[in-house]
Amino acid sequence: MTAARTVVRVDFRRAQRERAATAPEPRLPRVVGLLALAHEIEREIRAGTIRDHADAARRLGWTRARVSQVVRLAYLAAPIQAAMLALPPTSGRDPITERQLRPIAAEPDWNKQIERWRRLS
Secondary structure (H helix, E strand, C coil): CCCCCCCCCCCHHHHHHHHHHCCCCCECCHHHHHHHHHHHHHHHHHHCCCCCHHHHHHHHCCCHHHHHHHHHHHHCCHHHHHHHHCCCCECCCCCCCHHHHHHHHHCCCHHHHHHHHHHHC
């Protein structure tokens, strides 16, 4: 006695073509949202709604160190912030990441920040 076997054919190529045809929606680079959040945290600290970075971290579910990294974006030179806000929407990788901006934001001199920004972009 032999058992009957069923053969199933699946065309995986078709599914791959359909996925490739639907490109993701363009979105603003992540650093734009982080810059807005940085300004919002600073605004709420000045208003007294949030006590400090540690309080903001608790509310966001982040570490205090992460909040400090993000808030430093609010202290970038004005031309850098303007350039960040002017970044075009992307559907792939972000052109500039927050991690790339950390050494620039750590520099207190705006002129040196702008020099580093030019090298980055």
